[in-house]
Amino acid sequence: MTRYLEDTATERLEADEREGLYGPLAEAVRALVDASIRTEVDDHVIRQATADLERIAGHLRAHQLPGSYGVHSEAPGRRRTWGSPVIGVRNPIAPPLTLQHAPDGLVWSEFRVGTAYEGPPGRLHGGMAALILDHVLGEAVSASGHWGLTGTLTLRYRRGTPLGRLRTEARIDRVEGRKAYVVGSIADDEGITVEAEAIFILPKGYVHPDATA
Amino acid sequence: MTRYLEDTATERLEADEREGLYGPLAEAVRALVDASIRTEVDDHVIRQATADLERIAGHLRAHQLPGSYGVHSEAPGRRRTWGSPVIGVRNPIAPPLTLQHAPDGLVWSEFRVGTAYEGPPGRLHGGMAALILDHVLGEAVSASGHWGLTGTLTLRYRRGTPLGRLRTEARIDRVEGRKAYVVGSIADDEGITVEAEAIFILPKGYVHPDATA
Incomplete structure (x- = not known):
């Protein structure tokens, strides 16, 4: 990011x-x-x-x-x-998501996905959920005034995510040295379907810019 | 899967x-x-x-x-x-990957990715690596004669993955009750860039089919 x-x-x-x-x-x-x-x-x-x-x-x-x-x-x-394959207005692979920034640092988006993103019948491909969450979690790190490259990303699939209208959100949890910890989720109308957490790592030789959030 | x-x-x-x-x-x-x-x-x-x-x-x-x-x-x-957004010959989002099955249960593919899959300049988007690995890991579970839905997926990004020609592979590690543990990676010509591990869980009410591998 x-x-x-x-x-x-x-x-x-x-x-x-x-x-x-x-x-x-x-x-x-x-x-x-x-x-x-x-x-x-x-x-x-x-x-x-x-x-x-x-x-x-x-x-x-x-x-x-x-x-x-x-x-x-x-x-x-x-x-x-x-x-960008997630938010890129020039990239037809992207749904695309329009990211929203809340004053408290929350990054969120409501978006729609159709058959091109399908895994199990009628459901979002688990890897597509991972693609979206990796991007939104990275944006939450960026919005906090930090940045870094994805070090680890962990997804927990609670239940199938239906195709159609969805919501995603992410927020930074904490920063420890060169590591920013961030959490997020994808949800349908009935609640969270996929949870994610990630560690973004500032490469050696870089310094954090001033926080702007 | x-x-x-x-x-x-x-x-x-x-x-x-x-x-x-x-x-x-x-x-x-x-x-x-x-x-x-x-x-x-x-x-x-x-x-x-x-x-x-x-x-x-x-x-x-x-x-x-x-x-x-x-x-x-x-x-x-x-x-x-x-x-499928990963292997689907009718889905233009898919590179598409052609999956190969080795006799020992290894599932692998060599494939190419271009600008539509870009994250950092010249590099594969971390979420696109996750999409591909989720799919290939699921295929390794399937190839072992088991199946299940993705429970958790964890990705470790060792270094940036260049756009261009890449290789991915996955194999089942072990099965414990309803859980299949599977590992995999994406690599460029110089070695592994992203590692993945996942647990696929057989939903309650289903039984494992006979193993065929």
Whole structure:
């Protein structure tokens, strides 16, 4: 986890404009992810769609970052997270989550997941719960003014998590030296389904920035 | 994790044919997932692509499963896994992994991950490592002739995992009553980057099927 600098006013305006362009593209691809799994249209429609999608991908790839987003985009401020598989508005794998920050340091989000995230029938894949929780727990560390890399992550699955509308939250528990201890959960309307705890470790050679929470 | 029945010869032939239709569709959408994050083409090309993709999604959705794949597809044999976010040939979120089974019960896979799976710049998102390991560990339980639902999953991140070519493996450690203990890892060319251990628990009311490994 890294803590990102705030955008300037000019950067905010430009980021809004870029998000209005890239967000709908990713959303259209998200719809295709879902359709790829669920479609039952005739074979010739699927073959035509496949050919059309390959052609469009070619157009989009005519000019692109030479490697991964994080390495090559050099994006300022909030755009640094646009490639994220959890919160990235440019990443169709991401639901995406919109993270909320409470004054007491709690980080939370309400979000929806569909068939692309399915493990057991009708249930969220346990590994997808882990993906979401790893990210939200890291954000809670960042929100506390600390940062670090995930050292250990432990998930306890209380019961199956249904697909649909869910809530996740995380908060920092304590900081001991270079280690930040953080806890969180995923819940449906009836309560917690998955609990998580993690230790984020500040790599040697780094110092904690000033706490801002 | 559930253990799936083998396909009959007729089902295998039909499954091959269906995979040859749906696989390329998902692969085309995977290319679009990557392009959505990395594209730098002009705004008007992105707007046109977005409109075209929305139209194609509409065609694919004209006739589709009414809900999630696992609940509604009633797919026999190996097709049950086609919606999986880790190994699903119909799920563009999945890399997808092709799982290999060694005679001693080891389950392993070599696979590639790109920018859609990125956390820190150039590195696999820690939660994506968790997603992959949860799935492969569950498969190792299944391959041993047991099954169960993930009870706890613990990940230890030794160092950053680079994007690109990776290997994962898992094996069952022991079974105690209703609990199966399983361990696994993700590695790059220089060795293990993430270790995992999990306990899969057979729900009450179920009995272990005969071990087949």
